[in-house]
Amino acid sequence: MGFFSSWREQTRGVVQQSKLKPQAGVEEIEEIEKDLGVNLSALSWLPGFYSIPPEVQIAGSKSYQEGKIYGMDAASGAAVAALEISPGDHVLDLCAAPGAKLCMLADLLKDSGSLTATDISAHRLAASRTMLIKYDLGNRCRLFLADGTTFSLLPLRGGVDGNATKVEEEKPALDNPDEITKRRYDPTGTLYVDSTVYGEWKGTKTAKEKKAAKRLKYMEDALDRVGGRESELIFYGKASGIVGMKVADVFRSHSLLEDEVSHNGYDKVLVDAECTHDGSLKHISKYEQWGWDTFERRFFNAGRMSSITSLQLQLLRNGFSLLRPGGKIVYSTCSLTKAQNEDVVQKFLDLEPSAELRVIKGSENWPCKNGGLPHTLRFNPSSSKTSGLFIAQIHKHDRLRFE
Numbered sequence: 001m002g003f004f005s006s007w008r009e010q011t012r013g014v015v016q017q018s019k020l021k022p023q024a025g026v027e028e029i030e031e032i033e034k035d036l037g038v039n040l041s042a043l044s045w046l047p048g049f050y051s052i053p054p055e056v057q058i059a060g061s062k063s064y065q066e067g068k069i070y071g072m073d074a075a076s077g078a079a080v081a082a083l084e085i086s087p088g089d090h091v092l093d094l095c096a097a098p099g100a101k102l103c104m105l106a107d108l109l110k111d112s113g114s115l116t117a118t119d120i121s122a123h124r125l126a127a128s129r130t131m132l133i134k135y136d137l138g139n140r141c142r143l144f145l146a147d148g149t150t151f152s153l154l155p156l157r158g159g160v161d162g163n164a165t166k167v168e169e170e171k172p173a174l175d176n177p178d179e180i181t182k183r184r185y186d187p188t189g190t191l192y193v194d195s196t197v198y199g200e201w202k203g204t205k206t207a208k209e210k211k212a213a214k215r216l217k218y219m220e221d222a223l224d225r226v227g228g229r230e231s232e233l234i235f236y237g238k239a240s241g242i243v244g245m246k247v248a249d250v251f252r253s254h255s256l257l258e259d260e261v262s263h264n265g266y267d268k269v270l271v272d273a274e275c276t277h278d279g280s281l282k283h284i285s286k287y288e289q290w291g292w293d294t295f296e297r298r299f300f301n302a303g304r305m306s307s308i309t310s311l312q313l314q315l316l317r318n319g320f321s322l323l324r325p326g327g328k329i330v331y332s333t334c335s336l337t338k339a340q341n342e343d344v345v346q347k348f349l350d351l352e353p354s355a356e357l358r359v360i361k362g363s364e365n366w367p368c369k370n371g372g373l374p375h376t377l378r379f380n381p382s383s384s385k386t387s388g389l390f391i392a393q394i395h396k397h398d399r400l401r402f403e
């Protein structure tokens, strides 16, 4: 594993980058500098990001605990910037956990549009929820524990889905997601259609609620048996459009007919796909402890590589199917292998005639190199002073590329 040892040499001492909350003014920055005991140096190429010397422990600081600062690699910030978020956008983050990019997306949207996020890992998605709450960024968010390769819920434009019924009259309100699950399914997994409506989100579960959730496990098993896990809503903000909606309407399945997606698809989709993480400094340092044999065993076998690239392609294709024509999707991974990046994107382009790679606005100043396909970018840890990342921005045309 010579490659990794020489690679590690080069990346030692990489500065950490942090994102400040957008409201941070000069006074607040001075306060944070005092608290951390260092001068913050703004990254010239990425607004809102500051580099901090690697020896500074952000997590223990008052600024971090008070939610004024969060640690995030600048290349990850670039993947979010590549979505070119505009006010009012309806955004989908298909592999959202543990939530750094999700927080930045919510930051950029401020008090407009909506943000829907999915992830297949319950504990990682719960961490995203904790982050949104800590940084007070969840107002317009919905978090679904769901498979991003099949997720099919469209945004709630204007706070209310065009086709769903917002319930005006008094109905029993729910503030406990377990309760919602209980009412949605009977033990055989058959969908209950009732008129229960969502109340305001009341925070995460108490110990009693967690116990109740365990008891509900048999229902999930029943669901799996009847073919396919449903998405589970694990968080929603006050302005997410969920409050006051019927449970059945929130989960109304869409046929994803072209017409429906054209009118009501997402404006932007982020697919920060599951990958082998071989470009991520955080992961690489873990394998320094666990041993490189473990890394090799886990990732460098043909079966594992083929299932991961097939997952990546499915995530990208499903994200694209939920995007409105004229919208943009960003595909990123923290792997630097061609198989998980250029090859996946090329297969995708071959299958989707209405997809086109586009230049990312502002990227001419980014410290990255061109990827192996036009307009794709690669952040290389040895030259970028960031973690490794591949980014592609893809546009969805109204018309087919080949027409």
Ligand SMILES: C[S@@+](CC[C@H](N)C(=O)[O-])C[C@H]1O[C@@H](n2cnc3c(N)ncnc32)[C@H](O)[C@@H]1O
Residues within 6 Å of the ligand: 076, 094, 095, 096, 097, 098, 099, 100, 101, 102, 118, 119, 120, 121, 124, 146, 147, 148, 149, 272, 273, 274, 275, 311, 334
């Ligand atoms: C690279 S991480 C995402 C990091 C995240 N975007 C962030 O900035 O914190 C990839 C994520 O994909 C999730 N994942 C794997 N398979 C998935 C699937 N089929 N559907 C949705 N998420 C999936 C993993 O649980 C993992 O959290």
